Amino acid sequence: MKIIADSVTAPHGFLAQGVEAVIKKENKKDVGVIYSLEPCIASGLFTTNRVRAACVDIDRQHLEDGAAQAIVANSGNANACTGQQGWDDTLAMARLAGELLNISPQDVLIGSTGVIGVNMPMERIKRGICEAVAGLSRDGGHNVAEAIMTTDLVSKEIAVELEIQGKPVRIGAIAKGSGMIHPNMATMLCFVTTDAAISRECLDKMLKTSTERSFNMISVDRDTSTNDMILMLANGLAGNRRIIDCHGDDYRIMQAALDYVNISLAKMIARDGEGATRLIEVEVVNADTYENARIIARSITASNLTKAAVFGEDANWGRILAAAGYSGVDFDPNRVDIYLGAEKMAENVAGLPFDEERAREELRKDPVAIKVDLHAGKCQATAWGCDLTYDYVRINAAYRT
């Protein structure tokens, strides 16, 4: 597998474009379209929040047949908590894109991100969709990555090429994150494309597994969004022998590549969390089950006190252990070791004498590496988060106004 400097338009047959439609206050791109020349096998995972944007429920319906051909996305307005009007507006977006692209509205998926509870400026949205469709191109992936940004500082995209039975297959993806990030099925807008030929069953399973290992392992602020979604389109143009066996070698090779893509984007999202200065990587090793390792790793990355200690370069390992302790997992605290980078801070739960300056150096690194050894089994999980800073408070004290 090799990494290629490209975006969602890397796989064969995908075009995209992002344009400025003045949905956001700033003069930035805010409406984007991704389109496949051929119909695609499609899969999606969505927020588990009981309060959901209309696009989440409509996309779920549109994915019932496992097929789609285009994604329309906007930033600046999440179109969540907007009642019947929000529902109608989302359908209108799919209808317009379908007409312009000459496909069924059922094959158009919608993703929105931004402020909650405000109706969409539909005239501008529609103009944006028209302009984006008119400008669809092989080079437009980066513009769509920009068009889905809100408080993100950098756009997030990645593309890889792998080989299946001698045929080159590509995967491209873009994502946005920043705030309200504690995904519980998928993250705030991630769109993945591939030219692989793959069955719907295999694609669904692969995407779910990969999301569990990537986006469901990051947290910026423990606030699960109303609009989280990851969508994946596979148009089959790579011409590989179709992947239909979820246990075969081809499946495994592609799963590894998709994991690489999604974990890379998930880490980009955590690193670019609102106000963040550093990525925090928490590895829990020697747990009795994978699930327990996951829960503890996530609990530590979500702890405000741990996040603030990293920002302050304060080797306060007691907070790490406390966050493991309240995670809900049953473990023996008397057998736990904690490492900060190469420095062992605590053994069998009791603190070791450690070099304050070396510990501080580990906390200045990016990423900051935290390891918790439970001495309870052989399972391992990694989660990612970011530090809690003055800027997180500043950004969120005045997001809407």
Added chain:
Amino acid sequence: MKIIADSVTAPHGFLAQGVEAVIKKENKKDVGVIYSLEPCIASGLFTTNRVRAACVDIDRQHLEDGAAQAIVANSGNANACTGQQGWDDTLAMARLAGELLNISPQDVLIGSTGVIGVNMPMERIKRGICEAVAGLSRDGGHNVAEAIMTTDLVSKEIAVELEIQGKPVRIGAIAKGSGMIHPNMATMLCFVTTDAAISRECLDKMLKTSTERSFNMISVDRDTSTNDMILMLANGLAGNRRIIDCHGDDYRIMQAALDYVNISLAKMIARDGEGATRLIEVEVVNADTYENARIIARSITASNLTKAAVFGEDANWGRILAAAGYSGVDFDPNRVDIYLGAEKMAENVAGLPFDEERAREELRKDPVAIKVDLHAGKCQATAWGCDLTYDYVRINAAYRT
């Protein structure tokens, strides 16, 4: 019931003292003793964190017989994650206090708060205990309230007098809070005294009920501590007919008074949360069950995004609804109304046109009142939290160093 300007020494037969033993860096009181002239019926509730300080487990053992006569507390060092040494040190504290007070060490309860993972400076602790016991007095309650403070800005104490069958009965209490506050059985050090005559069974039940309604309804940072505890001593000196019926009038009168005491202290803790500028009161009404109302109210008070919006006086009600949505409770988002003080912000999940200036005024009040109406039943719960500010980050970026 009337409120009296007093502390844990308000009930008959209780003495206390707090002294400076140089456990904290600052020149402040940090060791305290509360003592009853008569043996007490005692009850306690403790943190549910898997990682617990030795004092939590030792107190649990000491409470097995439902009796105690003294509480020894210190701030500046939590004596948590300190292994066998921490265990031995806690026992040594109980032994010394028992000798000095001429009671069994089994009847001494210990509470510690402060930094995690550092051994106790036992010589200074012991000198502090000697000094506090020597100085025990009817006026010492306030000094103990000071001696348990860490990053608290104000000491927290309260006393009330009620009447049971014509006899005056008093309840006094002190608490400390500030950071690592998301209690899940009780909060970081609360000591309640009463001269009521009451059975162990009734005291246990009353304290548990009251804690659920008070300390278990507050959150400063969603970090559950390793040392949380609430202890209650009842010495019977009020001479009231002993309360033995958990369903009788006497029990109900005293439960109401204890609820008032604990809710008052819980609100003081939330208001004095690290860096807080305002208390947030979230009322969830018309829920199908009390438990669901509780979970949603707590989820909203714990949301970083909601807390930051309050700090920024930003009427971002979508974050309130999102926090309700990810609480795990099953409810119909399409029937939810949201109020900010007197201003109705959203009806049936969709936003209403509202006066930005009036909404801002509601957010400047202290407490800030948020109400969520689920239109699903008749149950109600209230939770308390505080805003998320630059100062929370500042305090926690450099707590230990």
